[in-house]
Amino acid sequence: MSESVSDWNRDVVDEFRARGGKVAAFEGRPLLLLHSKGAKSGTQYVNPLVYLPAGDDFAVFGSKAGGPTNPDWYHNLWANPDTVVEVGTETIRVRARVAEGEEREQIWDEQKRVNPNFAAYEEKTTRPIPVVVLERVA
Numbered sequence: 001m002s003e004s005v006s007d008w009n010r011d012v013v014d015e016f017r018a019r020g021g022k023v024a025a026f027e028g029r030p031l032l033l034l035h036s037k038g039a040k041s042g043t044q045y046v047n048p049l050v051y052l053p054a055g056d057d058f059a060v061f062g063s064k065a066g067g068p069t070n071p072d073w074y075h076n077l078w079a080n081p082d083t084v085v086e087v088g089t090e091t092i093r094v095r096a097r098v099a100e101g102e103e104r105e106q107i108w109d110e111q112k113r114v115n116p117n118f119a120a121y122e123e124k125t126t127r128p129i130p131v132v133v134l135e136r137v138a
Contacts, residue, residue, distance in 0.1 A: 066124025
């Protein structure tokens with residue numbers, strides 16, 4: 001299946017796949033490749049995202065580096081929550097859901113603790129940064 005990857009992300013995706021999930025620029029931070037289907041276009045997209053393990057699942061963050069709007073992948077998941085992620089050399093079926101309330105705060109606080117860049121992103125924007133849990137599907 002054909003996939004759309006921005007020019008900016010192409011090298012990251014290629015290195016991730018060539019090195020079994022490792023990317024030099026993200027050394028020490030867990031990275032996954034999120035597949036999403038365009039909410040309007042139906043185009044298949046792939047985005048490399050830093051994640052936080054959430055039990056057997058994965059939490060990702062719609063930070064957009066502190067930009068004023070949510071990333072496109074967030075809107076795509078809202079419309080099409082059933083998808084796959086690549087983690088290391090595995091492709092895993094997942095269903096996306098937005099964490100809310102106490103669950104969101106716990107995950108978000110932990111992400112800011114282990115990766116202070118995310119605290120800086122939060123300071124750059126007035127919007128709440130979405131926390132999305134990617135739950136494994138059998």
